[in-house]
Amino acid sequence: MLGSVDCMHWQWKNCHVALRGSYRSGHKGTHPTVILEAVADYRLWIWHVYFGVPCSNNDVNVLNNSDLFSEALNGKASAINFIANNRQCKMGYYLADGIYPKWPTFMKTFNRPANEKQSLFAQKQEAARKDVERAFGVLQARFNIIKAPARQWFMENMVDIIK
Numbered sequence: 001m002l003g004s005v006d007c008m009h010w011q012w013k014n015c016h017v018a019l020r021g022s023y024r025s026g027h028k029g030t031h032p033t034v035i036l037e038a039v040a041d042y043r044l045w046i047w048h049v050y051f052g053v054p055c056s057n058n059d060v061n062v063l064n065n066s067d068l069f070s071e072a073l074n075g076k077a078s079a080i081n082f083i084a085n086n087r088q089c090k091m092g093y094y095l096a097d098g099i100y101p102k103w104p105t106f107m108k109t110f111n112r113p114a115n116e117k118q119s120l121f122a123q124k125q126e127a128a129r130k131d132v133e134r135a136f137g138v139l140q141a142r143f144n145i146i147k148a149p150a151r152q153w154f155m156e157n158m159v160d161i162i163k
Helices: 059-065 116-142 155-162
Strands: 003-011 033-040 046-054 082-084 087-089
Touching: 003 046, 003 059, 003 116, 033 059, 033 116, 033 155, 046 155
Parallel strands: none
Antiparallel strands: 003 033, 033 046, 082 087
16 A cells, blocks of 8 residues: 545635635635645655645546656556455555545445445555545644645745645
8 A cells, every 4th residue: 555645625715816716616615725635654654745726626636637646657656566365466556535536546445335344344444544634634733824724825835835
């Protein structure tokens, strides 16, 4: 497992009036927000960050804009070989929630587990997938500037704060 992938919304209090429509959706009410995509592991290490997508997008649209898979597509990704259930696997995978596409690189839980084995798998997978949510929580607890609505006028300043 390479980590858990998910998105977080950061409210943008001083969003320019001309941009408000692009950065507003039903997710956080009527306030504009900016989306942060991250991949984190169980140690709370953040391996990938993509920031700046308007809130009117969902997690899949953010994924399509980010460079999470650019190295793999360009043939520069590290070779990862492992065996799972007596099957040879040649690429790592990310834990994701149900909104992400059915790609081999995303491991999602069972929506309706049919037996005890699937139920146990779903429980363990969902517990491990919370790593990225925990990483977002630690960032917000440690850096109050991320927890509170952003008061910056310019996106470039917000990107600097996130990085």
